[in-house]
């Protein structure tokens with residue numbers, strides 16, 4: 001992967017870290033989960049994402065005026081560059097397609113949106 005600092009193909013995700021989710025650019029303090037690649041099975045990772053999406057949708061379902069959810073970002077700063085670049089909060093590295101696929105995320109989001117009556121208009125669903 002390309003490093004956002006030195007732009008070389010030298011970036012690797014850390015074996016454990018934190019993934020944060022953003023819904024239309026917003027999040028709760030609980031909109032994050034820990035991953036550990038040496039322990040988590042695929043379905044455990046997906047369950048963690050599902051728990052975060054569910055938590056946010058339950059919160060969002062209480063809003064009077066709900067803008068459709070158009071963008072969901074999943075990012076981490078737990079990356080290491082072979083050139084020892086410092087990756088910090090200014091470099092939100094996307095983990096969709098890395099820890100889980102866009103299709104897996106979409107499936108969770110669509111299912112829970114229906115369940116909790118959340119309007120969605122995901123750009124990534126329009127192919």
Ligand SMILES: [Zn+2]
Pocket residue numbers: 003004005006007008010081082083084085
């Ligand atoms: Zn670098």
